[in-house]
Amino acid sequence: MPGFTGWLDTPAGRVARIGSTLRLRDHFGAWKARWGIGRMSYLVPPGLYAIGEPRPEDPVVVTANYKMSFDIVRQALAGRRLWLLVLETHGINVWCAAGKGTFGTDELVGRIQATRLPEVVNHRRLILPVLGAPGVAAHLVKAQTGFTVRYATARAADLPTYLDAGMVASAQMREPTFTFRERLVLIPVELVGAIPLVLAISVVLFLAAAFGTGVFTPSAGWTAVTAFFGAVAAGVVATPLLLPWLPSRSFAVKGAFAGLIWSFLLYLLLDGASWDSTTTLAAFFCIPAVSAFYALNFTGCTPFTSISGVKKEMRISIPAMAAAVAVGALSWLTDTVIKLLS
Amino acid sequence: MKHFTYLKNVSTLNLDQGACIGCGRCIEVCPHSVFRPSGKKVAVQSRDLCMECGACARNCPSAAVRVSAGVGCASGLITEWLSEIRFFRGTRSGGC
Structure with a gap:
């Protein structure tokens, strides 16, 4: 005892x-x-x-x-x-x-x-x-x-x-209260909870990106996985920590904003000007969607969100996230098919 | 909590002032100071701060306060929806 x-x-x-x-x-x-x-x-x-x-x-x-x-x-x-x-x-x-x-x-x-x-x-x-x-x-x-x-x-x-x-x-x-420290201590358990889905998606993403060029290119796979990890971190870590400073009352918008910052960082760090249109679309559509999803999941950890508000957010943001991911995935698929055929 | 306000105009909170006996329990239990005294009764002063926890309705002895209470948790709602689909039945919540 x-x-x-x-x-x-x-x-x-x-x-x-x-x-x-x-x-x-x-x-x-x-x-x-x-x-x-x-x-x-x-x-x-x-x-x-x-x-x-x-x-x-x-x-x-x-x-x-x-x-x-x-x-x-x-x-x-x-x-x-x-x-x-x-x-x-x-x-x-x-x-x-x-x-x-x-x-x-x-x-x-x-x-x-x-x-x-x-x-x-x-x-x-x-x-x-x-x-x-x-x-x-x-x-x-x-x-x-x-x-x-x-x-x-x-x-x-x-x-x-x-x-x-x-x-x-x-x-x-x-x-x-919901201070910086109080938000910080909630992050580990959220990270641990995200692991199974993140790992499963990472494997698929790695294989798709590595084989997407027609020849097995591990570096392309790792880049895609890094971009994805960053998108998850923007939603699970950055959004809770930066909660009062991210724009909008909506958690999905806050998350999308954090994700967009990560998209821009990647663009700057990995010479975005040299990317093809598919990569650019994926970076600026898929990443914010993933971050928005994880940010939305944080609503349950806060002491001020209402169920009516969360339902409203979900009704609007989940179709938007799905559409954004679809844009990225479809453009990649089209691009890959064209490459493989030519 | 001054920095944190959630979506506007979504709360299902409803106070029937006719039924209110002015005991002030709702003021005592509300974590976000949604209610204020108003003469011998109570009035809603900041509906947009309501998080629909249901403490006021549960503790109102005259059933003057009504709210569709629940937990504002997206992952909980997703788990609930998934568990309604046969394939995912048995999926457990995060244990919050």
Whole structure:
């Protein structure tokens, strides 16, 4: 059990006490999860935990059983006396689990009963992360258990300020941030997720480009693969990092723009003036389309995109991407056939 | 979040002021300050900041707020569409 320091006896049985200091193993575990290694089984057992030496009157903070969420919360609450109620979200963070409904009313009500929380504390108040609100109906929790839900902050780091201010959250504390660093840490798992499709396409692209001239030319294959990798990187890495500075509200447009920059870079680096029309078309149509696709995929990682907006973007941009790739691919195909026939 | 605003005029958020009891839960749960107090009721002040997470509707005791809630995630939607095609059935989501 991560952070286990001993047992605390309560009227409802013994409760595990946990420390607030993260060890090397916790940091390494978080790093691995960021790279998608064992991420779906990075969890702690749901239930009630004690931070410090909590008494019956001390507050109850609710979180998810994704170990990274659990670690961030217990670290933020260092030096305090609190009860931590961990819900079974199957190792998913609060925000995503609330969207799926696992961080939800039924689980919260069930967990209150399973842990016999009413016997442990002498008050009827719960503190929930504000990003858990999409899954939990506070009035139903109140009706079914007698516990009043207070939605606190978006970030665990603001919890101490919230508690010290008498459980009042400013609008700023409720609002999720999306800083450069917060965007940066999301990139590894996106990269890892992109690998299978990118590798499959790279093999096809390499063979097509290398054999396209009629004679096997590996250098042509490598150039095509490099151009493709750059297009993926423009969508997966550059777009998230440059998000506030890329033009348009649409992620697909932002991605296409990042891809277009890569097209121009290639044109400058690889003597674009000497390219045939096919290569030029492929560079300026296919690359932005690929980048736009991967940029669009980043919408799910952000705390501000809506499903109606994403659907609208997809309806317009996916046919546009398909058309752009078709222009590049068809011109290449025509060119190759002409070369092979002549 | 001042730098980040998504597409305009897409949100399905709808507030029935007649049914609103002015409890302010929606103001408390909204991460993007879409609502504001308006007399003894609540009003929508910035619809375009709504990300349709559904927290307001789920926590409204008088069902005055309605929104077609979901997660604004393109890869999730693509996975969902693919799973509807028989060939791809069994495809799992990214586990977000």
